[in-house]
């Protein structure tokens with residue numbers, strides 16, 4: 001998200017976990033810019049994941065997390081049943097009680113779904129969106145994004161030590177990292193890859209893979225093409241076509 005206006009905020013919130021695709025990023029370039037080519041480093045993956053969990057904690061503290069007894073939390077628990085451990089990764093699912101039509105994931109497997117998105121879709125489509133988010137984690141898009149942010153922020157760079165370990169960050173810095181995750185800008189390729197992951201996941205769970213198509217159709221029907229989720233690249237049409245191809249390959 002590049003501008004803070006109510007309209008753009010809505011658009012960003014429709015991105016379903018940062019599915020805006022303008023820009024994207026080049027990790028190598030980012031490291032060269034941030035660290036100087038001679039100093040380009042790769043951060044320790046576990047350290048980045050730990051930092052992500054701290055950022056998620058910071059984010060949880062600023063949002064109204066649905067209590068386990070609430071209808072939203074129970075519905076999400078049902079939708080994500082069996083996904084706490086998936087493909088060798090651990091995931092933690094929670095609902096934020098907020099009207100935004102959004103969801104996001106972080107490198108450590110944190111997945112947060114806004115109640116606004118749950119209100120907008122039936123269970124199978126919510127699961128499709130969650131599959132898309134899990135795809136960003138599985139394919140390390142979320143990890144690469146957080147690494148890039150840390151390596152291009154001079155104050156955060158200072159916290160990186162030998163071995164690519166990320167040292168202690170301030171609450172404000174953790175908040176910034178969470179913000180980047182919520183408003184993630186992934187490349188077209190990353191988005192398509194995550195859509196395909198969701199299709200395969202739905203299929204492997206015995207669910208209808210067409211739910212991924214329907215989730216996009218729901219967003220388009222309810223929010224039109226004004227949202228960056230639907231108007232940015234890849235186009236909605238291309239995205240639907242690619243999802244269909246992925247379904248055909250099942």
Ligand SMILES: [Zn+2]
Nearest residue numbers: 017018019191
């Ligand atoms: Zn996405």
